[in-house]
Amino acid sequence: MTIAASGPASRPRPEVALSADEARRIALRAQGLLGAPDRRAGVRGVLRHLGAVQLDTISVLARSHELIPYARLGAVGRAAVESAYWTETHAFEYWSHAACVLPIEEWPYFAFRRRAYRGRPHWYHELPDGAYETVVKRLREDGPLTATELGGAKNGGPWWDWSAAKVAVERALMYGEVVCVERRGWKRVYNLAERAVPGDLLHDGLDDAECLRRLVGLAGQALGVGTRADIADYHRLKAEQVDAVIADSGLVPVTVAGWDKPAWADPEALATPVRGRHRTTLLSPFDSLIWDRARTERIFGFTHRLEAYVPKPKRVHGYFAMPLLAGGRLLGRVDPAREGKTLVARQVSLEGPKAVAPMAEALLEAAGWVGCESVRIERVDSPELGAALTAAVA
Secondary structure (H helix, E strand, O other), rough: OEEEEEOOOOOOOOEEEEEHHHHHHHHHOOOOEEEEOOOOOOOHHHHHHOEEEEEEEEOOOOEHHHHHHHHOOOOHHHHHHHHHHHHHHHOOOOOOOOOEEOOOOOOHHHHHHHHHHHHOOHHHOOOOOOOHHHHHHHHHHOOEEEEHHOOOEEEEOOOOEEOOOHHHHHHHHOOEEEEEEEEEEEEEEEEEEHOOOOOOOOOOOOOOOOOHHHHHHHHHHOOOEEEHHHHHHOOOHHHHHHHHHHHHOOOEEEEEEOOOOEEEEOHHHHHHHOOOOOOOOEEEOOOOOOOHHHHHHHOOOOOOOOOOOOOOOHHOOOOOOOOEOOEEEEEEEEEEEEEEOEEEEEEEOOHHHHHHHHHHHHHHHHHHHOOOOOOEEEEEHHHHHHHHHHHHHO
């Protein structure tokens, strides 16, 4: 790490110059994947450290919001994951990078987004007169409730053909009058925000600039180091929103060898030596370490694409290919499935012989976590490595 001259005059001097390897290690530590995990803080600690855990409907080994703390803590109980998120109002669900579990402390910071949603009241769907008020009244009297319990989630058409009750309660969620307090059978469970959010947090008192300043600062801390695009993508902010507040966010400008864009870093990450044990694990494609594909390629030299929505004949790596993280590098990927008590590696790709042992380790640990008793390897892209991997998981 060296000090270099700064770039544009708007960027403070001096700048810290990082090597690509230093940036990679800072990013890994910031994401909780290098160094000793904070097991005492557990899943709640992971959530607060990351600031956002993405939700997704796909469940192969487990759902993505379970895989993310698993990747950092190891075989934490799956029931404990759900409990950590949803009991005692430790978290809420809202639109961040996508639909995400967010620490409850971040509720005030999303006031800017709630105001923006209120500014476009129709939000793609028309509502019959009185439908919104009816849903809020019902939640006040009988909540928490699912959309089904509120009167049905669908009208009977395609998946986006929502009922008036579903449209109304989702609108109330966007506005902040209602909050999702848990997922039950993958259905959102809604309650009034005034009941679910602690009183000292239940406000929209921060103006837009302050909300953005805090979210940009938190994104920089969670990334360790990132470009403007990286930081904006974390909570899906606009580039101009980041530009307006980054000078006051607490992040410091840096240059990274091989990066063609200016970058910013968490000053605490720069001040603390990066050391500790690397985690060997399989990553959800929705893990915040790799959810930004351009950043993943820039930091790890690894191109990854979720192929769940790609027609099967056109898939290269499989339906839900999970990258293998080992030694701070991405060394391959596996498309997993479960058949009874067997974890099936339907398709495996490996970055050479050095990836065989860590892939076997990751598969065996994942199998034990989800209650499987064996691992079966079906296909390895490099046939010469297939026999070694099969033997390693036997």
